[in-house]
Amino acid sequence: MSVAETSPVGSRVNAGAPLLEVEDLVVTYPVRRTLVAAARHVPRTSVHAVDGVSFSVKTGEMVALVGESGCGKTTTAQAVLRLVTAQSGAIRFQGQDISAMSSTDLRPLRRRMQMIYQDPYESLDPRFRVRQAVEEPLLIHDIGGSKEERHQRVMDAMRRAELNPPELFADRYPHELSGGQRQRVAIAASLVLEPNLLVADEPVSMLDVSVRAGVLTLLDGLRSRGDMGILMITHDLSTAAHFADRIIVMYLGRIVEEGPAREVVRNPQHPYTRALLSVVPRRDPREQVTPQILVGETPNPVNIPSGCRFHPRCPAAEDRCKTIDPALVDAGPDHHAACVLVGEGAAR
Amino acid sequence: MTEALLDVRDLHVWFDLPHGAELHAVQGVSFSLEPGDRLGLVGESGCGKTTTILAVMGLLPPSASVAGQVILNGQDIMLGAEQTVRPHRWKDIAMVFQGAMNALNPVKTVGSQIVEPMVLHEVAEGAAAKTRAGELLELVGIPAASAARFPHEFSGGMRQRAAIAMALACEPKLLLADEPTTALDVMVQAQILDLLIRLTDDLGLTMLLVTHDLPVVAQVCERAAVMYAGRIAETGPMDTLFHDPRHPYTRLLFAATPDLYGEGDVVSIPGSPPRLDHRIEGCAFRDRCDKAFERCVAETPALLEVAGGHRAACHLNDLNGEGAA
Amino acid sequence: MSAIANEPGIVADAPRKRSRGGLVWDVIKGRPSAAVGAVIMGIFLFIAIFAGVIAPYSVHTQVGPVYGVPSAQHWLGLDDGGIDMVSLLLQGARVSLIVGFAAAFVATVVGGGVGMIAGYFGGKPESVLMRITDYFLVIPDVPLMIVIATLWGPSLSHVIFVIGLLLWTTTARIIRAQVKSVRERVYVKRARAMGASHWRIVFRHVLPQIAPLLVANVVLTVAVAIFDETALAFLGLSDPTAVSWGSIIEHAFLRQAISTGAWWAIVPPGICVALVIMGCYLVGQAIEDALNPRLKVAHLSVRGFRLRPLVGMDKDTL
Numbered sequence: 001m002s003v004a005e006t007s008p009v010g011s012r013v014n015a016g017a018p019l020l021e022v023e024d025l026v027v028t029y030p031v032r033r034t035l036v037a038a039a040r041h042v043p044r045t046s047v048h049a050v051d052g053v054s055f056s057v058k059t060g061e062m063v064a065l066v067g068e069s070g071c072g073k074t075t076t077a078q079a080v081l082r083l084v085t086a087q088s089g090a091i092r093f094q095g096q097d098i099s100a101m102s103s104t105d106l107r108p109l110r111r112r113m114q115m116i117y118q119d120p121y122e123s124l125d126p127r128f129r130v131r132q133a134v135e136e137p138l139l140i141h142d143i144g145g146s147k148e149e150r151h152q153r154v155m156d157a158m159r160r161a162e163l164n165p166p167e168l169f170a171d172r173y174p175h176e177l178s179g180g181q182r183q184r185v186a187i188a189a190s191l192v193l194e195p196n197l198l199v200a201d202e203p204v205s206m207l208d209v210s211v212r213a214g215v216l217t218l219l220d221g222l223r224s225r226g227d228m229g230i231l232m233i234t235h236d237l238s239t240a241a242h243f244a245d246r247i248i249v250m251y252l253g254r255i256v257e258e259g260p261a262r263e264v265v266r267n268p269q270h271p272y273t274r275a276l277l278s279v280v281p282r283r284d285p286r287e288q289v290t291p292q293i294l295v296g297e298t299p300n301p302v303n304i305p306s307g308c309r310f311h312p313r314c315p316a317a318e319d320r321c322k323t324i325d326p327a328l329v330d331a332g333p334d335h336h337a338a339c340v341l342v343g344e345g346a347a348r
Numbered sequence: 349m350t351e352a353l354l355d356v357r358d359l360h361v362w363f364d365l366p367h368g369a370e371l372h373a374v375q376g377v378s379f380s381l382e383p384g385d386r387l388g389l390v391g392e393s394g395c396g397k398t399t400t401i402l403a404v405m406g407l408l409p410p411s412a413s414v415a416g417q418v419i420l421n422g423q424d425i426m427l428g429a430e431q432t433v434r435p436h437r438w439k440d441i442a443m444v445f446q447g448a449m450n451a452l453n454p455v456k457t458v459g460s461q462i463v464e465p466m467v468l469h470e471v472a473e474g475a476a477a478k479t480r481a482g483e484l485l486e487l488v489g490i491p492a493a494s495a496a497r498f499p500h501e502f503s504g505g506m507r508q509r510a511a512i513a514m515a516l517a518c519e520p521k522l523l524l525a526d527e528p529t530t531a532l533d534v535m536v537q538a539q540i541l542d543l544l545i546r547l548t549d550d551l552g553l554t555m556l557l558v559t560h561d562l563p564v565v566a567q568v569c570e571r572a573a574v575m576y577a578g579r580i581a582e583t584g585p586m587d588t589l590f591h592d593p594r595h596p597y598t599r600l601l602f603a604a605t606p607d608l609y610g611e612g613d614v615v616s617i618p619g620s621p622p623r624l625d626h627r628i629e630g631c632a633f634r635d636r637c638d639k640a641f642e643r644c645v646a647e648t649p650a651l652l653e654v655a656g657g658h659r660a661a662c663h664l665n666d667l668n669g670e671g672a673a
Numbered sequence: 674m675s676a677i678a679n680e681p682g683i684v685a686d687a688p689r690k691r692s693r694g695g696l697v698w699d700v701i702k703g704r705p706s707a708a709v710g711a712v713i714m715g716i717f718l719f720i721a722i723f724a725g726v727i728a729p730y731s732v733h734t735q736v737g738p739v740y741g742v743p744s745a746q747h748w749l750g751l752d753d754g755g756i757d758m759v760s761l762l763l764q765g766a767r768v769s770l771i772v773g774f775a776a777a778f779v780a781t782v783v784g785g786g787v788g789m790i791a792g793y794f795g796g797k798p799e800s801v802l803m804r805i806t807d808y809f810l811v812i813p814d815v816p817l818m819i820v821i822a823t824l825w826g827p828s829l830s831h832v833i834f835v836i837g838l839l840l841w842t843t844t845a846r847i848i849r850a851q852v853k854s855v856r857e858r859v860y861v862k863r864a865r866a867m868g869a870s871h872w873r874i875v876f877r878h879v880l881p882q883i884a885p886l887l888v889a890n891v892v893l894t895v896a897v898a899i900f901d902e903t904a905l906a907f908l909g910l911s912d913p914t915a916v917s918w919g920s921i922i923e924h925a926f927l928r929q930a931i932s933t934g935a936w937w938a939i940v941p942p943g944i945c946v947a948l949v950i951m952g953c954y955l956v957g958q959a960i961e962d963a964l965n966p967r968l969k970v971a972h973l974s975v976r977g978f979r980l981r982p983l984v985g986m987d988k989d990t991l
Contacts, residue, residue: 068533069504083866110868122859127881136877140869178620186863193867208392209560210604214616235534238563242606242614265608279538281563283607285586288567293538297503362981408978415981430977 018095019197019229020057020080025050025089027072027079031302047301049075050086051253059196062223062230064244064261066237068276070298071250073233077199080231081113082106094196111141114190118202120182124174131170134158134189141193153192161188162218180211187218198222200232204239216243237280241265249273252301252309255328259335269337271316308340316341351422352380353554354404354441354522359416361396361403371625373399375578376416378651381522381554386545388565388572388586389558390601394621396578397558398446401524404556405443406433420522438465442520446527448511452499458510459485459495465517484513488543505536509543516547523547526558541568562605566590571657574598577621577632580651584658594660596637631663639664696885700963701956710955717949720763721770728760732916740935750937752921753928761921762941768917769946772833773899779837780898781891784844789883791845792852793875803849810842815904822910829912836901844890848883855882885964892957896950903946918942 027050033042050072057063065073078084080091082098091099098109117123124133134154137143144150158166161184174182183203190198200219204212220243223230234240240247241261248258249272257270268274278292294313299305305312311321320340328336329343361374374396381387389397402408404418406429418426418433420440425432445451453461462481466472472480482492488509490502499507508528515523525544529537545568547553557569565572566586573583574597582595593599597617606614619636622628631649634640643663651661701707720727730736730747734756741751749758787806791799821835855861856879864874905911906919907926925931925938 068535081866083862107868110866115863115866117859117863119859123863125860125878136864136869137867140864140867140873180620209562210392210601210617211620212616213604213606213614214618216606216614217616236606237534238606238608238610241608242610276534277608279535280608281541281561281567283563283566283602283605283610284590285566286591287609291538291542293542294535297505297536298533360981403978406978410974410976410978412978413981414978426980429980 018056019059019061019093020231021090021092022056022076022080023054023090023092025053025076025079025091026087027075027084028087045302048253048304049301050079051304053089053250053253053255055248055255055258057197057229057231059227059229060223061246062220062232062244063246063248064232064234064240065248065250066234066240067250068235068298070252070301072253072301073250074201076250077115077201077231077233081110081115081199083115108141111137111143111193112195113197113199114193114195116183116186116190116198116200116203119206120179120186121174121206123186124182126174128174129170130158130163130172130174130177130185133174133185134192137189137193143193154188157188157192158185160191160222161185162214163188178211179207180215183207183215184218187215191222196228198228198230200230202234203232205234205236212239219243237265237277249276252298252304254309254338255336256310256339257331257335257337258328259332259337263332263335267332267335269331269335269342270310270339271314271341272310273337275315308338352419353383353385353421354556355380355417355419356400356404357417357419359400359403359418360414361399361408362413363409364411364413365625369625372627373578373624374403375624377575377578377580379573379580379583381556383521383554384548384552385571386548386555386557386569388569389556389575390560390562390565390572391575392560392621394577394624395575396624397575398526400575401443401526401556401558405437405441405524406430407443438515438520439469439471439518440520441522441524442515442518443524444508444511444515444526444528446530448528449504449507449531452507452510454499457496457498458502462495462510462514462517465514469518471518481513481517484516485510487516487547488513489539504532505539508532508536508540512540512543512547516553520553522554522556524556524558527560528557529564530559530561537564544568562602563607574601577628578624579632579661580659581633581662582658582660583651584654584660588655588658592658594654594658594665595633595662596639596664597633598660600636600638631661696960696963700959704959704963706955707959710952710959713948713952714956717766717770717945717952721766724763724767728757728763730757730760732756732760732764740930740933740938743937749941750935752938753924753930758937758941761916762918762945764916765918765921765942766945768829768915769899769902769919770949772829772836772902772917773895773949775833776836776840776898776902777891777894779833780840780894781844781887783837784841784890785848785887787841788845788848789852789875789879792849793856793871793879795853799849802845806842806845809839810846812839814839814901818901818905819908819910822905827910827912829915832902832905832911835905836898839901840894840897844894847886847890851883851886852879855879885960889957889960889964892953892960896953896957899946899949899953918946 026048028046028048031045031047033044053076055063065076067073075084079086086099089099090097093109093113098106131154134157135150138150138153144153155166158169163169163181163184177185203219204215207215216239219230222228232244244261246259247261247264249256249264249270251272257264257268257273264273265277268277275292275294278289282288292315296313307322307324308326311317314321324340326338326340328338331337331342357378359374359377363371363373365371377400379387389400391397403414408414414426416426417424420436425436459478459481462484463477466477466480481495485495486492490506490509502510528544529540532540541564544555548555557565559565569586571585572589574581574589574595576597582589582593582598589598590602593602600617603615604617617636622632630646631644634644637644647663649661649663651659652666653659654665701711735754736757737747737751737755739753739755741747741755743750747757747759749762752758752761787802791802817839818835822831825831861874861878864878902911902917903919906917907923909923911917911920921942922939930938
């Protein structure tokens with residue numbers, strides 16, 4: 001297991017080294033049968049929340065996992081951190097397969113992968129002062145031998161999370177801070193462990209617009225300055241387009257398109273991505289495009305359509321889409337999409 | 349000149365706080381809506397936008413006190429507080445509340461919940477009401493037969509449509525929508541916004557859309573008013589607000605919103621809004637403004653006309669000190 | 674402080690949610706009913722602790738005739754053995770309160786433990802523990818107490834055990850529900866995700882959140898325990914050598930105090946029991962009330978919002 005060393009400010013260390021590799025991840029939830037169904041021996045069904053997902057995150061990279069509710073992005077993130085057990089598939093963190101690791105073996109690795117949660121108002125214990133909240137991870141993982149050393153690390157982490165000066169915030173309780181500051185405290189509590197992978201689940205969706213950019217820029221700075229990779233879950237395509245290096249679009253448990261953020265946004269290859277991008281409201285009233293509004297809503301993952309999952313709602317669907325379940329194919333440099341129309345020239 | 353459908357003049361709302369203090373939540377807000385308009389009321393949490401539309405509907409709690417005029421079709425409905433507002437509630441002005449999709453009664457069918465306001469306001473009853481409820485559901489894009497279903501059988505988007513149908517039950521002229529698409533997926537959001545646009549275009553409904561989401565307002569509304577700390581900072585056509593903002597808050601708010609194809613940096617606005625339980629000297633935005641100067645500290649800027657229909661409350665527009673309102 | 678007040682975002686004057694003494698102290702200070710209850714409890718606790726010192730006469734010496742009438746030397750008269758009632762009451766307070774608190778303690782430790790394990794771990798442990806709790810909950814208290822006391826023999830520790838055995842179930846249910854809810858909070862999940870051990874999460878995150886509820890529960894359980902002890906003693910199932918309010922009532926009842934008209938032998942201990950239970954109840958209920966989220970009922974009010982005339986104010990004043 002390679003441990004990246006800190007580098008002079010500005011350069012990327014180990015850029016390109018695979019930090020996280022996910023292969024054919026499958027996560028299912030059993031669906032409860034009614035008593036009557038159980039008596040009739042109706043076979044148990046399960047919901048395939050994540051149905052064969054593969055991607056990677058490199059050090060120094062921010063990857064955005066986007067999609068609507070029910071697409072499986074949150075479940076994927078939880079599976080990556082082993083907060084939820086995957087049915088099958090490999091999860092390689094810094095080269096090691098952690099998908100089947102025991103809790104004891106996993107524990108030392110947990111400090112290297114941290115999660116930032118969506119709700120800044122709930123993610124801090126209301127009875128802990130800020131410095132206690134940021135210090136707790138150190139106590140859990142037994143880092144920092146003396147109180148002074150821990151104090152130093154805590155102050156350091158708070159500075160990196162842009163809570164300056166740290167002394168001003170250290171003795172506050174969460175209810176005395178604004179939403180944006182609470183989120184920074186949560187980030188500091190993750191940074192104090194010096195993780196290599198940050199998984200951010202909708203980190204700014206509950207913050208005011210004027211505050212979001214600050215937190216996102218902070219995350220952006222963290223991944224480019226240190227030896228960190230960030231996996232960001234978001235439903236907001238504009239945020240993903242602006243801050244992420246790569247975008248992965250999910251639909252009903254599968255990846256339908258993935259590639260460099262600019263590429264995916266300016267040259268989408270999958271009909272779903274195109275429709276999604278067309279309905280994202282733009283700031284400039286002059287730049288409104290005709291939205292391609294899909295009919296209906298994402299179907300329940302219990303009833304996954306046959307063939308291509310998207311075909312019932314796809315504006316470009318053909319007959320063969322009812323039977324063919326397309327795999328991800330090349331759609332450009334480092335850009336893949338799962339659609340039969342890709343590469344046939346018809347998908348322009 | 350067409351008479352304004354709704355003319356809000358100098359609206360103030362105070363909330364009582366413990367120990368004799370007061371929160372001045374809305375500080376002299378004025379705007380007007382002509383029939384068929386779609387006006388956006390934009391601002392972040394705490395700016396007073398929800399309180400403003402609750403005041404228009406007369407739905408404020410007993411701890412609130414109100415001053416100002418709410419002129420509906422030439423008549424000031426705020427004159428007698430609850431007495432004068434109530435006859436207009438739902439029949440002339442209706443509201444889709446924030447999180448309405450979660451506020452549906454889980455033990456009553458959707459159809460009966462749409463019938464309820466009709467019966468309450470004596471607009472229709474019995475079979476006629478049921479038929480009308482079915483028609484309203486069709487209008488918002490839900491099959492009429494679904495009226496017999498319960499809210500938990502509907503998806504989030506469908507529940508929001510049902511909430512809109514409920515608001516339209518008594519055929520109001522004005523619809524107030526408070527964050528109608530927050531918490532919805534982007535595709536469902538597009539469907540709902542499309543519905544709202546169709547309702548205003550086809551039915552002649554007038555709409556006041558309250559939201560924190562600038563791009564949504566840019567897409568749906570022709571005009572908008574940007575609120576900050578209980579006041580209107582700037583108001584005007586959407587196009588002008590984006591291309592020629594005359595209040596630093598408007599400009600910075602746009603700059604803080606990421607755009608799909610935008611190239612520039614997305615920047616936060618430092619600091620946070622002022623507390624409204626103290627009197628604020630001068631401009632409420634000056635602590636966070638990048639262009640504040642001495643006059644901003646002592647003198648509160650008035651909402652002045654910059655061009656036709658475009659008003660902003662900033663001293664930068666009035667450097668000669670003429671101050672024409 | 675002014676530097677912090679100007680610091681963007683910090684709500685400098687945010688009211689301190691809890692005073693130094695914590696929720697319990699806040700509740701007692703804030704609500705008159707809780708204050709009354711606390712005062713009552715305080716008086717009886719004082720009596721119980723200092724009974725030996727302040728009792729005017731010994732409880733083993735006869736100082737007058739059987740069922741002596743209340744007089745200046747004996748404010749509540751004498752009992753069936755000629756012993757001063759006031760001294761008996763003071764001594765009785767000691768036993769009743771000790772048994773009550775001890776039994777409540779046993780019930781809380783067992784119930785709290787069961788509730789904590791069931792609520793925190795869920796799944797199989799929860800099902801098993803809750804089934805057991807349900808069985809105990811269904812058993813009628815007094816008959817079971819009678820049976821056990823009869824079979825096991827009379828002694829104070831047995832009484833404490835029996836009462837504790839019956840009272841832990843309510844605590845278990847309440848604690849389990851609360852623990853389940855706290856466990857779902859994001860900060861607990863975060864700690865878990867970070868690799869915190871169960872011990873750490875329970876003691877640093879869960880316990881502080883349920884502590885006020887535990888306190889309320891203990892106080893209310895004490896009330897029930899004292900009542901149960903009084904009942905047991907009255908039925909003659911408690912330690913015959915121990916002087917408790919229940920035993921005082923038992924003796925008076927068995928020795929025809931009522932037909933003799935010696936109300937002072939029966940009524941005062943009953944009133945004491947009632948007062949203590951009421952005191953516990955007032956405090957416990959007030960804490961529980963404080964913990965419940967306050968429902969927003971403004972919209973049900975008959976009054977509406979008020980109008981404020983703008984006459985006499987010009988724009989600059991506002």
